[in-house]
Amino acid sequence: MSSTDMLGLTGKVGIVWGGGYGMGERSSIRLAEAGAHVAVVDLVQERAEKVAAEINASGGKAIALTADVTDEPSTLAALEAAEAALGPVDVMITVIGLGVWGQLVDFTLEQWEDAHRLNLTSFFIPARAVARSLIKNGKPGAIACVSSVSGLTAAPNHGGYGAAKAGMINLVRTMANEWGQHGIRVNAAMPGSCATPRLNFGEEGLAKMREMLPLGRPAEPDELAKALVFLVSDLASYVTGDNLRVDGGWTSRFLMQGTSSGSVGSNVASVKAQ
Numbered sequence: 001m002s003s004t005d006m007l008g009l010t011g012k013v014g015i016v017w018g019g020g021y022g023m024g025e026r027s028s029i030r031l032a033e034a035g036a037h038v039a040v041v042d043l044v045q046e047r048a049e050k051v052a053a054e055i056n057a058s059g060g061k062a063i064a065l066t067a068d069v070t071d072e073p074s075t076l077a078a079l080e081a082a083e084a085a086l087g088p089v090d091v092m093i094t095v096i097g098l099g100v101w102g103q104l105v106d107f108t109l110e111q112w113e114d115a116h117r118l119n120l121t122s123f124f125i126p127a128r129a130v131a132r133s134l135i136k137n138g139k140p141g142a143i144a145c146v147s148s149v150s151g152l153t154a155a156p157n158h159g160g161y162g163a164a165k166a167g168m169i170n171l172v173r174t175m176a177n178e179w180g181q182h183g184i185r186v187n188a189a190m191p192g193s194c195a196t197p198r199l200n201f202g203e204e205g206l207a208k209m210r211e212m213l214p215l216g217r218p219a220e221p222d223e224l225a226k227a228l229v230f231l232v233s234d235l236a237s238y239v240t241g242d243n244l245r246v247d248g249g250w251t252s253r254f255l256m257q258g259t260s261s262g263s264v265g266s267n268v269a270s271v272k273a274q
Helices: 003-007 022-033 045-057 072-086 109-137 159-182 202-212 221-232
Strands: 013-017 037-042 062-066 091-094 141-146 184-191 243-246
Touching: 013 022, 013 072, 013 109, 022 037, 022 045, 022 091, 022 221, 037 045, 037 072, 045 062, 062 072, 072 109, 091 109, 091 221, 109 141, 109 159, 109 184, 141 159, 141 221, 159 184, 184 221, 221 243
Parallel strands: 013 037, 013 091, 037 062, 091 141, 141 184, 184 243
Antiparallel strands: none
């Protein structure tokens, strides 16, 4: 049996929300390499088309679609188009999120709502849409998203983002409990820091990473993509309601351990995006 056959994704239909960029791009490609037919959905049509074209050129099967996953009609239209072209969806990966930083006393209500809309609502809307499709079609399925270790721990300036990611962690568990009776598994991968195209650590930030992380570096987008594909594959057939830490050991370490200055609470980047 080949490694791709072990994943049980050959011929399955997958949809990747945020699939044209960063971790989402790598998830689309990895899902296609595992034998799935992939609907690459992105807010920017050109990004989705680029990734779909790469998959098709490599012998896979993919289509490009555009949607705003914080808008339910837009999301439902994309799902309908994906299923019309490829057939009913079997697995879903969503990689949507953006950091909204600031001290809570200075946070505007708009910033608070943005943090939850971009990180929590953006998961709830497509996940529920796919779950409804799976239930309607009487099919088992798997859903995976990107949460964050920021939902487990607190830090200055992380109030909005951390609260939204904590909500994702709970939502994954609740969805797994409610939808397990239909054979639908729901899981998340939790990065600490990932070197996505939007994230600029700088030399100072990378130096802190080398001290803070047991593996001494941030994750690469492909490392999160491989975890997400694992979670929707048959290799994880008895895994549900889990938030898998893919954080390079970040949360396994006492914060002061291995640091020369003891100052590890400051931000190492101005923007955190997936």
